[in-house]
Amino acid sequence: MTHDAAALGTGLELPSVLLLWIAVLLRGPAGLRPGPHRAVxxxxATATAAMTLGLPSVIAAATRHSEANVVAVVRNVLGVxxxxxxxxxxxxxxxxVRRLRTALALAVGAVLAVLLSLDLAAAPHLRIAVPATGPPAPSSFYWLVLIGTHLVANAxxxxxxxxYGTTSGSRSLTVSLRLFGLGTGLVGAYWLGCLVRVTTGGRWxxxxxALLMDLHGVxxxxxxxxxxFSVLRRALSNIAVAWRLWPMWNDLVTAVPQVALAKPRHRIREVLWPQVPYSVLSYRRVIETRDAILALTDYAAPARAPSTPGGAPRQDAVADLDAEALADLVKGARNAKLQGSAPARHRVSLSSSGSRDLAGETAFLLRMAKAYRSASPCAGAERR
Structure with missing residues (x-):
């Protein structure tokens, strides 16, 4: 089992470092802004650079050029x-925050000064490492200072x-804290393993x-x-809504083009090269579809609308219709307008769902768009 763990750790070294660099580069613009995310x-970023310098290929290249000790020093500085x-x-x-920055700067500076002093004061050595056999180099005290620093920070x-992972009101923040905490726990286990090796000589x-360090990186x-991921998920959700609404939206804004802020384009082009950010795309589809439905009010067939006990069409009647009935009514109103029918003397109120929030309106319109594809194309002719 230990052999399998060692082999898996060796195989994951490069993928974990590459994933870390991808994360660091993608989050760089946001991570460098002032705020709590900068420290994370x-x-x-510094852990990624340190892990990069610990890759076997980097160590081998440094050894060939007699720079293995320099690389190890830089790696440990980055780790601190x-x-x-x-x-x-x-x-x-x-x-x-101000006192914190000063205290941490002094503490980190002191740790680095101690480590560099211990390295320079030690006997000549080619590498700073905890080998599988033999004593740690440059000294056990050097590694105790380094390990202790990491263990305190990680704990x-x-x-x-x-x-805070259980009290945060933000789901994405909760997930981020839990993943970061779990990764920190794994790297803490890594340093505990190093502590066991330095203090007891145990090799187990x-x-x-290597596996603990790789999983921590992932x-x-x-x-x-x-x-x-949250931004991507929202973008995909917005794209899905815009894609599903497009056939009905395109039909309706063709009949009442004044409700659309931009001229309709091909469905695929609207997704690949949207005229607005994805965060606005689905919102505009919903609002423009709703406005188009309202613009077709004068062309709606009164026979399809519920009436009051006295037989007169109700002004809010269609708000009580389900998605299928409203799709049929709206398709009829659109056809009536395109056929050149004059606006009706009566007025039937068209409302898309009666929902007061965007999520409810969107869900209703998605059901309506599905029903719209099979709605009767001749519904609007019944009143003529």
Whole structure:
């Protein structure tokens, strides 16, 4: 089993790093803006750079050029900076930001100074590492300082994510915190394995370390990408609504073109090259469809509308119709207008659903668009 874990960890090293870089680059514009997400982005970005320097191909190239020690120093510096960013993320909710920045800058600077001093004071060594056999280089104390820094930062981060991951009012924030906390927990387990190796000499954690680090990278990348997934999900939902409404919308705005802000184009072109952002696309389809229905009021057949007990058409009658009945009535009104029929002397009120919110209106219009395809094309002729 340990052999399988080691092989899986080796195979996931490069994919996890690539996924991290994708997440870092995609979230870069938003992550660099002032706000609580900056610390998370910086933590992931510095950890990604450190993991990149830990790839076997990078280490092999550095060894060939006698730069393995330099690469290890840079990797550990980046790791400490990542731990500092994690601590900043943790403390933002409970501390004064200015004092926090100063305290963290001093703490990170002190840790880096201690690590560099220990490296320079140690006996000559080619690599800074915890080998499978032999003592850690440059010294056990060096690794205890490094491991302790990571364990403190990771433990506090996991506690914060557990605390706020269950109380956040935002679903995407909750998912992001849980993924980030789980990833941090895995990298904490990685450093605990290193601690066992440094303090006891035990080798049993070593086959699991690469896998723990890789899974941590995947989870942190996913945590960083949660807002992107949310935006993509909303965009796909808007596209789906616009696509499904398009046949009925196109028919109606052909009859009453004044309700459309832009001239209708091909259905596929409307999706691939929309004239408005995707966040507005479905909203405009719903509003323009609703306006078109209202514009066809004077062409609606009174025989299809419910009436009052006295027999007169009700002004709000069609609001009580289901989607299928309203689709039939609207198609008849459209055909009557296109055939050149004069507006009726009576007035039948057309309302799409009676819903007061956009979600309810959209759901009703989607049902209506489905019924519209099979609605009778001659409904409007009944009154003539």
């Amino acid at each position: 982005w910086l933590a992931v 900076l990542s731990a500092g960013a994690v601590l900043y993320f943790v403390a933002q909710a409970t501390a004064d 506090l981060c996991v506690l914060l994510c557990l605390r 954690p070593l086959p699991w370390l 989870l942190r990348a996913l945590a960083l990408l949660v807002p992107t």
